[in-house]
Amino acid sequence: MNARADVDSVFGDVHLGYLVVESNRTAQWRRFGADAIGLHVDTLDGTTLRFRLDDRTCRFLVRRGPAEDVTAMGWHVDNHEAFDRVVARVADRGVPVIEGTAEEAALRGVERLWRFPGPKGLVQEIFTVAVTTPEPLRMLSTGWVTGDAGMGHVAILSRRPEAVRGYYRTVFDSRLTDYIDENVAGLRMKIRFLRVNERHHSIAVADIRGVRIDPIRTRVQHINIQSASLDDMLASYQRVRELGFAMAWSVGQHTNDRELSYYCVTPSGFELEVGWNPVVIGPELESTWEPSTYQGISIWGHSTVGSTVLTKFEQFRQALRHAAIPEATVPELSGGLIR
Structure with missing residues (x-):
């Protein structure tokens, strides 16, 4: 990369600052987030929940x-300088950037x-000032890792x-951290891990090699948050099981970022990964980092839980239903890095 770039x-x-979820299952979300995962929850009205991980009012x-x-x-x-660069990159490519309302x-x-379109129909929203609160956190967990690494991935x-x-490289100057090659039910999957700060990855992008199918109903496959302690992570795993929420993958350790984690199913159907102690790519590592390819997602563990032949059949049916529907992309922002 040259000096100007x-x-x-x-x-x-x-x-990554916050995520917005649309759901008609707010009661289940409250029980899942507060009682199982151990987050702080605020009920704003009968239709809106906010979960906190730290001193910010909304994550x-x-x-x-x-x-x-x-x-x-x-x-x-x-x-503001970085904010203006991002807005210019988007607007100069002819993609609309719209300011959100005060209520939003x-x-x-x-x-x-301000918001603009993103891949797979995921709206991207950017801001410079988060609202914080001195109100103590009321949650079962003792803490979550956010800060310079953002809230997760x-x-x-x-x-x-x-x-x-290409989209995240163009908009946020994302860097490729590494790849994982994995076989899932006989299909070859490649996963790209993209970082925008010291967190090993804020975005992971997977595809099934050789076939353009997507068996996932939701825009996201999973979201991740990071426990501050191993005890917190394991305690939430136990609560998820005891409260009857679906588990997707048991506790295990990843090959690339070395994170210990488990995956459970949210009330909306996508997965939540609760992890602990991933690799941090600080300045010293950043200066010499070279992407590698790992064979397999996990060193140990991460066994599938509750997967049946009927589950696999439904995923195949889902993929066939979506095959004829074009995937939402933003071609104006998917080409390359704007200098």
């Missing part, structure tokens, strides 16, 4: 609606926000993985 880069200035916004999916990703941009900003716990399955990778 490095000066213009927003890498390190962007962090997850769950609003009533039929999607049963993540609908928007909120990105915290550290300073307040619900998300930010002073102001989002993983998606795409039929156009290079377009998704």
